[in-house]
Amino acid sequence: MLELVVEQGVHATPMSQVAKEAGVAVGTIYHYFKNKEQIIEEIYSMICQDFGVVLMANVPENDVKKQFEIMWINLYNYFVGNPLAFKFIEFVGVPPIISSEIRIKSIPHFIHIRDFFLASILSKDLRDVSLRLIMQMSFGNVISATRLKFKGELEMNSKQIADALEMSWDCIKNPQKH
Amino acid sequence: MLELVVEQGVHATPMSQVAKEAGVAVGTIYHYFKNKEQIIEEIYSMICQDFGVVLMANVPENDVKKQFEIMWINLYNYFVGNPLAFKFIEFVGVPPIISSEIRIKSIPHFIHIRDFFLASILSKDLRDVSLRLIMQMSFGNVISATRLKFKGELEMNSKQIADALEMSWDCIKNPQKH
Amino acid sequence: MLELVVEQGVHATPMSQVAKEAGVAVGTIYHYFKNKEQIIEEIYSMICQDFGVVLMANVPENDVKKQFEIMWINLYNYFVGNPLAFKFIEFVGVPPIISSEIRIKSIPHFIHIRDFFLASILSKDLRDVSLRLIMQMSFGNVISATRLKFKGELEMNSKQIADALEMSWDCIKNPQKH
Amino acid sequence: MLELVVEQGVHATPMSQVAKEAGVAVGTIYHYFKNKEQIIEEIYSMICQDFGVVLMANVPENDVKKQFEIMWINLYNYFVGNPLAFKFIEFVGVPPIISSEIRIKSIPHFIHIRDFFLASILSKDLRDVSLRLIMQMSFGNVISATRLKFKGELEMNSKQIADALEMSWDCIKNPQKH
DNA sequence: CATGAATGAGAATTCATTCAT
DNA sequence: TATGAATGAATTCTCATTCAT
Numbered sequence: 001m002l003e004l005v006v007e008q009g010v011h012a013t014p015m016s017q018v019a020k021e022a023g024v025a026v027g028t029i030y031h032y033f034k035n036k037e038q039i040i041e042e043i044y045s046m047i048c049q050d051f052g053v054v055l056m057a058n059v060p061e062n063d064v065k066k067q068f069e070i071m072w073i074n075l076y077n078y079f080v081g082n083p084l085a086f087k088f089i090e091f092v093g094v095p096p097i098i099s100s101e102i103r104i105k106s107i108p109h110f111i112h113i114r115d116f117f118l119a120s121i122l123s124k125d126l127r128d129v130s131l132r133l134i135m136q137m138s139f140g141n142v143i144s145a146t147r148l149k150f151k152g153e154l155e156m157n158s159k160q161i162a163d164a165l166e167m168s169w170d171c172i173k174n175p176q177k178h
Numbered sequence: 179m180l181e182l183v184v185e186q187g188v189h190a191t192p193m194s195q196v197a198k199e200a201g202v203a204v205g206t207i208y209h210y211f212k213n214k215e216q217i218i219e220e221i222y223s224m225i226c227q228d229f230g231v232v233l234m235a236n237v238p239e240n241d242v243k244k245q246f247e248i249m250w251i252n253l254y255n256y257f258v259g260n261p262l263a264f265k266f267i268e269f270v271g272v273p274p275i276i277s278s279e280i281r282i283k284s285i286p287h288f289i290h291i292r293d294f295f296l297a298s299i300l301s302k303d304l305r306d307v308s309l310r311l312i313m314q315m316s317f318g319n320v321i322s323a324t325r326l327k328f329k330g331e332l333e334m335n336s337k338q339i340a341d342a343l344e345m346s347w348d349c350i351k352n353p354q355k356h
Numbered sequence: 357m358l359e360l361v362v363e364q365g366v367h368a369t370p371m372s373q374v375a376k377e378a379g380v381a382v383g384t385i386y387h388y389f390k391n392k393e394q395i396i397e398e399i400y401s402m403i404c405q406d407f408g409v410v411l412m413a414n415v416p417e418n419d420v421k422k423q424f425e426i427m428w429i430n431l432y433n434y435f436v437g438n439p440l441a442f443k444f445i446e447f448v449g450v451p452p453i454i455s456s457e458i459r460i461k462s463i464p465h466f467i468h469i470r471d472f473f474l475a476s477i478l479s480k481d482l483r484d485v486s487l488r489l490i491m492q493m494s495f496g497n498v499i500s501a502t503r504l505k506f507k508g509e510l511e512m513n514s515k516q517i518a519d520a521l522e523m524s525w526d527c528i529k530n531p532q533k534h
Numbered sequence: 535m536l537e538l539v540v541e542q543g544v545h546a547t548p549m550s551q552v553a554k555e556a557g558v559a560v561g562t563i564y565h566y567f568k569n570k571e572q573i574i575e576e577i578y579s580m581i582c583q584d585f586g587v588v589l590m591a592n593v594p595e596n597d598v599k600k601q602f603e604i605m606w607i608n609l610y611n612y613f614v615g616n617p618l619a620f621k622f623i624e625f626v627g628v629p630p631i632i633s634s635e636i637r638i639k640s641i642p643h644f645i646h647i648r649d650f651f652l653a654s655i656l657s658k659d660l661r662d663v664s665l666r667l668i669m670q671m672s673f674g675n676v677i678s679a680t681r682l683k684f685k686g687e688l689e690m691n692s693k694q695i696a697d698a699l700e701m702s703w704d705c706i707k708n709p710q711k712h
Numbered sequence: 713c714a715t716g717a718a719t720g721a722g723a724a725t726t727c728a729t730t731c732a733t
Numbered sequence: 734t735a736t737g738a739a740t741g742a743a744t745t746c747t748c749a750t751t752c753a754t
Binding site for chain 3: 666670671673674675678679688694698709
Binding site: 375382383387 | 715
């Protein structure tokens with residue numbers, strides 16, 4: 001796959017190199033993708049779809065805290081196991097590279113995640129604040145933890161992961177209830 | 179200033195356009211900067227220096243929570259007041275565009291901020307977790323809040339800002355003490 | 357048929373488009389034609405053959421002026437009825453696209469036309485000038501008339517056609533005899 | 535100069551070759567021309583301007599036939615002396631290569647020529663037919679003569695030139711008056 | 713016979729950088 | 734010190750042609 005884009009940045013990765021890495025001729029790529037932009041968008045969409053599936057894996061029922069923890073760990077593990085996906089989201093999945101149009105097309109993948117947060121706010125398990133705020137903060141916290149690991153600033157052993165997870169939970173939990 | 183870079187992305191901004199915008203000839207730019215990379219680095223360093231100064235403005239003494247809140251708001255306001263700086267940090271201040279070498283050169287600017295977090299951990303006001311973790315989470319939370327505002331997903335009125343700030347504080351505060 | 361070539365120019369028409377228009381696969385085309393050049397040459401030859409047949413249709417005997425007029429009108433009508441053929445001759449049937457070799461191969465088609473002009477010169481009905489000169493001028497005059505119509509500069513009603521025809525005849529007739 | 539375009543056809547002439555022939559780097563060309571199309575248009579405009587100037591050179595007053603002869607010979611000599619210009623007009627100065635927009639911009643160059651023909655029609659020296667028809671036929675006849683010379687089909691000695699010129703004149707002259 | 717995926721040389725164009733003025 | 738014309742390597746993308754199925 002196109003780890004090149006992630007390794008070097010979109011603009012620094014010529015199609016010729018992409019082709020060589022993929023073991024095909026440049027022309028071949030243009031049979032399957034209209035242009036370079038479309039390749040990037042395709043990757044972006046694939047990763048977003050992964051998110052939707054991966055996050056909800058093995059999520060238990062009923063216990064909101066437990067659910068959140070599993071989701072958090074799921075995403076963290078996905079990033080750690082797919083560093084390219086992480087870097088892609090960090091470096092590429094950002095305007096002006098990705099058009100808002102393609103961004104919107106990815107929303108359906110996140111529908112279950114959205115539902116979880118919305119229901120948990122209504123059940124008073126999570127803070128009574130904007131849904132978007134809770135989601136962005138939660139996502140941002142996983143990103144932060146992953147970034148520390150990848151930048152080599154922190155080993156992210158099980159203690160540190162537990163710390164990060166607890167911080168994230170305290171960040172969004174309803175302090176009145178828990 | 180080089181809002182061009184922010185508006186269009188580094189690679190999409192030719193030096194000729196930078197020169198025209200600056201009202202000088204391309205050649206002139208090369209008297210003051212070794213190459214394009216250095217210009218980007220210079221901007222990056224300037225913004226980092228701003229951080230160091232801006233964050234510590236009007237920070238009171240003694241009350242850790244109050245101190246954190248002022249710093250948080252300072253950074254948030256800086257970003258809102260300097261959207262270019264925010265976007266630059268988001269889009270550009272990221273490997274592989276910025277070398278880790280130049281990143282390290284910016285550390286001294288953050289020394290006071292680092293001191294604050296370190297002291298607060300030691301005084302048990304903040305959680306007993308890695309310094310880097312606390313700093314990254316805090317920074318990430320301000321970024322998250324700012325991102326919501328700039329993407330237009332949230333208005334970020336005073337209630338929402340207060341929410342975000344409270345979440346950030348609960349994220350890092352020592353739950354035993356507070 | 358390959359109106360594509362006429363509509364867009366030879367070099368601007370990829371084989372893939374030719375194939376799609378023809379409803380076959382690219383590979384199929386290469387069963388019947390050696391290469392792109394040969395397709396162009398084949399079309400050129402077809403049109404030249406048309407010329408030979410069309411021009412001599414309904415040409416009466418004995419009266420040279422009448423003969424010329426019918427031939428002139430025949431060619432003009434052919435062009436008007438087959439705009440693609442006209443445009444092809446104008447845009448494509450021109451070096452360096454068509455090799456002189458293929459041009460020579462088309463000469464036999466024009467043998468009857470040649471005979472008419474030659475005989476008419478000898479009979480003093482036409483000017484005592486070079487055969488080639490008379491033929492080229494006559495052909496050129498039909499082209500000029502057709503061009504005016506296609507460029508929309510002239511409606512080419514019957515009066516205008518009659519004018520053009522009379523001019524062409526006065527151009528080549530033997531002024532001593534007529 | 536860009537004889538290359540003429541020698542090989544527009545599409546068959548890569549910019550790299552144009553640059554090498556001109557003794558400059560490819561990039562340099564793009565300082566002076568926006569793109570390849572503009573170079574072609576520039577040449578086209580230059581040649582059209584030449585036409586306007588060259589044709590009217592040494593044209594005497596009062597005698598229409600003499601005037602026409604001089605203009606005819608002027609154009610013929612220009613083509614013979616500038617084979618590239620001739621070939622360019624033949625191969626390139628034709629849609630779909632030249633846009634009608636650029637064609638229209640060249641009309642002013644032909645204003646004096648137009649005036650001559652118009653006045654001569656009104657004075658009954660030329661046939662009472664459409665101005666455009668007379669102009670196109672005249673132009674076409676010079677083209678025909680030049681084509682014969684360049685294709686090597688005719689030597690075009692002074693006798694043959696005189697023949698062609700006489701034919702052209704009989705083509706457009708008012709038979710009632712002359 | 714028919715297909716169309718694969719090829720890769722080659723095209724137009726861009727742009728960071730240099731250097732004579 | 735300031736200029737900006739000149740450079741040419743590098744980039745994206747096209748398309749005539751081939752060949753395994």
